[in-house]
Structures are given as C-alpha cells and as structure tokens.
Amino acid sequence: MRVTTLQTNNTMMNYVSSAESRYYELSQEASSGKKVTKPSDDPTAAKSILNINSQLSQLNSYLSNMSTAQNELDTLDSSLSNLTTLIGKATDLTTEAANGTYSSSDLKNMKTQVDQIIQSVTDTANTNYNGTYIFSGTSTSTPAYTTAASGSITYGGDSGTRTVTISDGTSVVINTPGNTVFGSYNSVTAAPVTAPTVPGDVAGTTSSTTTDAAGNITTVITTKVLSGTNTITTTTTGTGTGLLGTLMALSTSLGTDNQKDVGSCLTGLNTALDTVSTTRTQFAAVSNRFSMTKDSINSTVTSLTGYKSDLQNADLATVLADLAAQQTALQATLSTTSSLLNGKTLLNYI
Amino acid sequence: MSITSSMNIAQEALTVSQAAITTVSNNIANVDTPGYSKLRVNQSTVVDAASLKGDSAIIEANSLSGVQLDNIQRYSDSSTQGYYWQENSANSYLNEYLTAASSIEDLTNELNNTGLSTALSKFYTAASTLNQNASDITARQNFVSAAQNVCSQFNSMSKSLSDIQKSLVGDMISNSSSEISDEVESVNNILDQLVSVNADIIKTNSGSVASTEGITSSAALLDKRDSLVTKLTSLIPVTTQENSNGTMTIFMGDYHLIDGASLSDHLSVANSTDVSGNLVTTVSLIDPDTGATKAANVNSEITSGSIGAILDVTGTDPNKLNVSGVTGELNTMASQFASILNTIQTDTSGTTTPLTMSSATQLDIVNPPPNLIVNSTAATVATETTGITAANIAVKSTVASNPYLIAAARVKTTDVATSANAVGNNSNSTLIVNSQTTTYAGLGNTTLSGYLSNMSANVGTEVSTIKDNAKTQASVLAQVQSKLSSSTGVNLDEELTDLIKYQRSYQAAARIFSTCNDLLDTLMNLGR
Numbered sequence: 105m106r107v108t109t110l111q112t113n114n115t116m117m118n119y120v121s122s123a124e125s126r127y128y129e130l131s132q133e134a135s136s137g138k139k140v141t142k143p144s145d146d147p148t149a150a151k152s153i154l155n156i157n158s159q160l161s162q163l164n165s166y167l168s169n170m171s172t173a174q175n176e177l178d179t180l181d182s183s184l185s186n187l188t189t190l191i192g193k194a195t196d197l198t199t200e201a202a203n204g205t206y207s208s209s210d211l212k213n214m215k216t217q218v219d220q221i222i223q224s225v226t227d228t229a230n231t232n233y234n235g236t237y238i239f240s241g242t243s244t245s246t247p248a249y250t251t252a253a254s255g256s257i258t259y260g261g262d263s264g265t266r267t268v269t270i271s272d273g274t275s276v277v278i279n280t281p282g283n284t285v286f287g288s289y290n291s292v293t294a295a296p297v298t299a300p301t302v303p304g305d306v307a308g309t310t311s312s313t314t315t316d317a318a319g320n321i322t323t324v325i326t327t328k329v330l331s332g333t334n335t336i337t338t339t340t341t342g343t344g345t346g347l348l349g350t351l352m353a354l355s356t357s358l359g360t361d362n363q364k365d366v367g368s369c370l371t372g373l374n375t376a377l378d379t380v381s382t383t384r385t386q387f388a389a390v391s392n393r394f395s396m397t398k399d400s401i402n403s404t405v406t407s408l409t410g411y412k413s414d415l416q417n418a419d420l421a422t423v424l425a426d427l428a429a430q431q432t433a434l435q436a437t438l439s440t441t442s443s444l445l446n447g448k449t450l451l452n453y454i
Numbered sequence: 455m456s457i458t459s460s461m462n463i464a465q466e467a468l469t470v471s472q473a474a475i476t477t478v479s480n481n482i483a484n485v486d487t488p489g490y491s492k493l494r495v496n497q498s499t500v501v502d503a504a505s506l507k508g509d510s511a512i513i514e515a516n517s518l519s520g521v522q523l524d525n526i527q528r529y530s531d532s533s534t535q536g537y538y539w540q541e542n543s544a545n546s547y548l549n550e551y552l553t554a555a556s557s558i559e560d561l562t563n564e565l566n567n568t569g570l571s572t573a574l575s576k577f578y579t580a581a582s583t584l585n586q587n588a589s590d591i592t593a594r595q596n597f598v599s600a601a602q603n604v605c606s607q608f609n610s611m612s613k614s615l616s617d618i619q620k621s622l623v624g625d626m627i628s629n630s631s632s633e634i635s636d637e638v639e640s641v642n643n644i645l646d647q648l649v650s651v652n653a654d655i656i657k658t659n660s661g662s663v664a665s666t667e668g669i670t671s672s673a674a675l676l677d678k679r680d681s682l683v684t685k686l687t688s689l690i691p692v693t694t695q696e697n698s699n700g701t702m703t704i705f706m707g708d709y710h711l712i713d714g715a716s717l718s719d720h721l722s723v724a725n726s727t728d729v730s731g732n733l734v735t736t737v738s739l740i741d742p743d744t745g746a747t748k749a750a751n752v753n754s755e756i757t758s759g760s761i762g763a764i765l766d767v768t769g770t771d772p773n774k775l776n777v778s779g780v781t782g783e784l785n786t787m788a789s790q791f792a793s794i795l796n797t798i799q800t801d802t803s804g805t806t807t808p809l810t811m812s813s814a815t816q817l818d819i820v821n822p823p824p825n826l827i828v829n830s831t832a833a834t835v836a837t838e839t840t841g842i843t844a845a846n847i848a849v850k851s852t853v854a855s856n857p858y859l860i861a862a863a864r865v866k867t868t869d870v871a872t873s874a875n876a877v878g879n880n881s882n883s884t885l886i887v888n889s890q891t892t893t894y895a896g897l898g899n900t901t902l903s904g905y906l907s908n909m910s911a912n913v914g915t916e917v918s919t920i921k922d923n924a925k926t927q928a929s930v931l932a933q934v935q936s937k938l939s940s941s942t943g944v945n946l947d948e949e950l951t952d953l954i955k956y957q958r959s960y961q962a963a964a965r966i967f968s969t970c971n972d973l974l975d976t977l978m979n980l981g982r
Contacts, residue, residue, distance in 0.1 A: 105940055106940050106941065106945065107940065107945060108492075108939050108940060108942075108943030108944055108945045109485050109486070109943065109944055109945055109946045110485065110486060110488070110490075110939050110943045110944065111935075111936050111939035111940055111943055113486070114932070114935060114936065114939065115932070115936055118929075118932050140565065141565060141566070142559055142560075142563055142565065142914065142917075143559060143562070143563060143564075143565065143910050143911055143913060143914020143915075143917070143918075144556075144559055144913075144914040144915075144916075144917035144918040144921060145914075145918075146914075146918075147911050147912075147914040147915035147918055148911075150565060150910065150911050150914050151907050151908065151910075151911035151914075153565060154564050154565070154571060154903075154906070154907035154910060154911065155903075155904065155907050157564075157571060157575070158571060158574075158575060158901075158903035158904070158907070161575035161578065161579065162578070162890060162891065164579075165578060165579045165582040165887075166582075168579075168582065168583075169582055169585070169586060172586050173586070234587070235587075235590070236587070236878060240875075240878070241876070241878070242863070242875075242876035242877070242878040242879035242880075243875035243876050243877065243878065244588075244589060244877055244878030245589060245814070245815040245875065245877050245878075246815075246875045260875070261875075262872075262873070262875065262876055264865075264876050264878070264879050266588075266878050266879070266880055267880065267881075267884055268585070268586065269582070269585065269884060269887050269888065272891045273888055273891065275884055279878075416565075449946050449947055449950065450946070450947045450950040450951065451946075451950060454950065454954060
C-alpha cells in the first residue's frame, strides 16, 4: 500500500488520541475510585446502583424509625414498671388492712397512703415523652388523666393507636391507650330525693357507703331535719373501672372502716397487675421484634452496600495495573509517533 | 537528421523536466494540505507518424522527435471519495448526537447524589420523621421543605432540558442563534460557494489545457470542490455525481441541491407545535432567489450529518433518545408524584377521612385538607391539579406557609366530630411513607424511585450505544480517510525521488546541449 505523509500523520494522531483518551478514562477511574460515574458507563450496573440507593435510604429510615420508637417504648416500659411497684404497695396495704386488727385511725392512715398511690398512678399515666403523652392514645397533646374536684379521675385521651413503619408495608403499634391499663373513676352526685332543706334546719346526718365487686362505690347521705320527719337522701355514685376504680374503692373503704370491702379490692388489684404485666410483655415483644428487624435490616444494608461497592467502585489494583500498562502503551505510541514524524525521510540522505 | 534536431529534442526534455519539477514542488508545498490531491506529469515519446515505415519496430532516426508533456494528472479515487463523504455524514451525526445526549445524561445522572432521586429519598425520610411525630411543627416544616426540594428538582431538570432544546433549535418565538439555524446557514453558504466553484471549473475547462499553470489551478478548483463537499457532508447527507465537464451535481435524497453550475435549492428551517404541544422543527427547501417553498418538509431526507442529529435529538421519535421523550417521562413522574400525595392528602372516598391541624394541639375537624402539590401556573384553585408537569410542579403556597395543613391524621369518618384532640394520629402520614414502596400503574407498575432509576438507566443505555457507535464510526472514518489519503495524498519520499529523477534528466538534457555544441564546433572547424 502506498503510504502518504498526511496519512501517516493522521493515523499517528488517531493512535495518540485514542491512547490518551483511554489513559484519561483510567486515571479518572483511579482518582475517583469509581468505575460507574455516569449511567452510560454501565447502564445495567447504574440501574442496580440506583435501586440499591433507594432501598438503602428506605432501610435507613426504618432503622431511624425503630430507634426513635425504641426510646418511647423504653419510657413506656419504665412507666409500667413503676406502676407494678405501686400496685405492689397497694396490695400490701390491702392485705394488711383486711386482716381486721387495725384501728380506725390506722385505716385512715392507710387511706392517706392509698390516696398518694392514686396520685402517683395518675402521674405515671401522664408520662410525657418528647412532648407526647404516651398513654393518651392519639390525643398526644392532651394529658391522659385529669382529677376533678368531685374526685372523678377522667381519661382525656382516646382509644387511637400510633404506629411505626419498620419494613415495607409493616407497621407496629407502639402505644396503649391509657384507659385499658389505668381504668378510670367517675363520681356522680344525684339530685336529692326530696326537697332541699332550709339551711340550719338539720338534726343530723348519717352516711353509708357500699362497694360492689366491680369497684362501684355508692355513698348514701341521709339528712334528718329538725322541723319534722323529712328525710333527704343524697346519693353519690362512683363508677370505677380498672386500677383507678379499684384504688378509689379501696380508699373509700379504708376511709369508712369497711374492712369487708377492703378485702374485695384484692381481686381488682390482681386483675390490674395482670393487665400491666400483659401489656409489658406485649411491648417487650415489640422491642424484641425491633431488635430482630434491626439486625436483619443491618445485615441487608451490609450486603447491599457491598454489592453496590462491587458495582460502582473500581477495583483499584486492576485499575492501577491497567493504568500503568496504558501509560506504557501511551509512551510507546508517543515515541513511535515522534520517531515517525521526526524520523528519516529521503532528505536525510540526499 | 540534423544536430539541431537533437538540440530541439533536448529543449523539449528540458521543458518536460521543468514542468515535472514544478509539479513536484507543488506536491511538496501541499504535503500537509488537507484534501490536496497529488499531481503527476504524464509524458510520452513524440513519434512523427508520417515518417513511420510499415514495420513500426524499425523507426528511422529522423522520425524521432523527443518527449512531450501529455497532461498533468490529478490523483483521484471517486469511489473511495464518495464512501468517505457518506461515512463523514454518519460520523458527524453520531458526534453531534453524542454531545447532545451526553448533556441529557448529565441532567438525568442520578448517580451523583445531587439529583431527583436524592431529593426523593430525603422527602421520604422527612415523611418518616413526620410519621414519628405527627403533630411536631419542626417535622412538618422539614416535610414541606423536602417536598419543595423535590418540586424544584423537577423544575430545574425540566428547565435544563428545555434549555438544551432551545440551544439546538430555538423556541416557538425564534430559532435565530440556535445551532440548527447556524448550520442551515452554513449549508446554504457552502452551496453558494460550490456553485461558483463549478462555474470556475467550467471556465478553466479542466483536463484539456496543457500548460502547468492551467492544470494546477484547475486541480486546485477540484480540490476546493471536494473539500466543500466534505464540509457539506458533515452537515447533511448528500450524494454527488461528477459531470464530464468536472462540475458536480449534488443531491439530498431525491432533491437536487446543485445542478452543474446552477443552484437549485436552499435549506430553510422553522419551528411549529404539533397537536400535543411539542415543538416541531421542520427543514424545508426554498428557491434561493424568490424564497418560495419548493419542498415543505425534507426532514425525512436528513437522516445523517449534524443537522440530522439535531433533528433527531429534538424530535419525537419514541425509539430514539430525545429531549421530548425524557421531558415526557419527567412530566409523567411529576404528575404521578402530585397525584399520589394529593390523593392521600384529600381522599375521603373510603370509610376514613384525612384531617389537618387547626392549631398546635387540635385537629381541624371542620375544614377538609387542601391539595399538597399543585400546578403553579393554574389560574384558579379549581384547576390547580390539572396539567401538572415537571416545569410547573410546586408545593401549594398555603401549605408551604402553614405546615399544619398537612394531613397526617386519618380517622374513621364516623369519628371525625370527636377527634379534635387526636393530634398524634399518624395513619395518613403512614400512607405517605408507604407510598415510597408502592407501585403505581401510572408509572408502569414501578415505584417512584424505580421509575426514576429506569429513566436514568434508559438514557444511560442510549448514550452508551451512541458512544459505542460513535467510536466504531470514528475508526471506520479513519480507515476510509487513510485509504483515500493513500490513493490521493503526497508521499514526501516519492516526491524527493521524483525531484532527483527530474533533476538528473534536466542535467542530462542540458548535457545534450553542450555535446551538440561541441559537435557544431567540430563542424565549424572542418570548414577552416
């Protein structure tokens, strides 16, 4: 083939520029440490990397969800543990009071202690974690219980549940509405049965209190008047449920020396303790589930990260070896080019 | 047979050698000129036919009359030249396409942690945080700004795509200073130059003038003609036909652009919109003098060259990577993103109702939630979710200024009246979080991020194919060019050899003179 001068020049230029561009690509790969920086570098790998990126971001948000939720669960558990202690104290007092050897003033003293326990239980029910009343259902800005002047302890929350997403489409409930654990107490004073008396026209009052097995307290206050035989009966009915109902019944019974009813409160306290234990177990299971899910997510994250790095990161050993080889090739091309372009023509011999 | 006839022969030899040396020097001078075709001297023995006897092998001495210059031949290889032009069009098409496609790829490159997919991830992280703390104002503010970030990513990608389109073909208002209008102008300019070169070729009547000046200038015209055609082929695909008088007729598809020395058509380019509102760029043929349209749409003929690439990358062919295709995918994603969030935010068709907050501690049980993502160009609230595209997607301004308007709560419709306190209810924000992993029919049964990955990877695949094709094409072109250069270019060694050869023959011819001179001296001395 006839070789022309321009042809030689062009061909050498092509060789040099392709060797240089390959060298440039490799040095880019070596310095960035990545072999896929643009989708066109390897479309298939790019797609996998993008999918992995979005999966990793999801998994990380699940992890962060769980670690936040775990803190709330820890608060919940310590509240319930506190509650267990309080119920224990109340049970001890009840057992003591029921054995019949205590005087009326001892029982009054015990009532004071029970009233303090009630206060502590209410405080526990109003535990606030990070601005959230954890026992108020979804009414997280509302305290779970308020105590009224009438003695009613009313649940202000709702029965809603809050959930946390821990994996694709899986949500776990992380709260228990307070009324299922703490119960409530509602005191209603009915209107007097007969017409009210003139002030000062009172001969004496008698009152009697009864509590039933459900913890309902009925206080009947009978007022006799001086002016006749008119008897005015005012009935206050306290309807209680759960722990608070039992504790209120206990308090009332102790206040009225009603030892028989004190004894019947033990059943209510045991039921309440069972409820608390069940609830604690239930959330301990959730915590376990979190830690298992965390482990599994962490191992998925590790393997995905490894896969991503396989796809995206350059194998430095190979790249550097290639780079060195390419450098040699480039030098060879340049030296060939230089010898061809600077080299001998007939001019050197004539 | 006389001594003077030898001197005549020597004189002819000197003329031929001189012409040959001129040709060689022209070749050497143009050794690096692109598109230069080597010239060579064709010479032959002059035989006086009249003095030939019957047996042509026996020639009388007096019938010899020396050497003559036949012509100066220009090396050419028209088939390789035609092939070169065709490959040049393809090469220039791929290079232009690759440049435009790479800029599209840079925009949709989701691997660099700054793009839409990162914004989307951050948005879902913010949604997840909101879901943890449904009534928290900070979480709500973060959610709003993450949503705004997603919207502005859509906006800026869409803007950049239309900027690419604009720099290539202009917009509806004007296409001046766009790449295609510049290139069309170049085409017309080259066509004009070719016509005048054709006219000059006819004047010099190439190939028949036996003077070296005449022939080299004619050869220079042919070189100029060929290099103009080379320039033309890098813009549009043309086929050529060389006429007997040395002029060239140029076709684009079935259309004559140049017919001999007369210009037939100029190119013209204009923008319009099609039924679906896409910008359509049309190249037409017009009469160069009157400006009258001769062919309304010749886009289908321009399948190659850089103008062909511009038409493809700004076109709407679903099988090719183009701006409108990517914009369309982006718009689909933007409108789906909006509709997903707005549905979650406002849907009351089931047995549950989403609720916003009226204050930091209360749910709004009276007012239904507003839309979250809207068309920022909508004229009225009623049409705010109509025609959402990547260009106009935005977070509704009332929600942006009051993040309590995000409906994180969703309660039973029958419980709405009693739910004012349920600010910790996160059922609706859970739906938002779950939408991250939900596949949607409107997105081709993929998730939002999956759709984006597909889009990015598809662009990558196209670009990678174009890149490979461009690489192959460049090496094909280099080979053809090498072949062309091999058959028509200048080899310095060859020229130097010729130079010495002709120098020697010049010296020898000069020696004949001195010999004849001696002979004549001898003759003169005879007469004394």
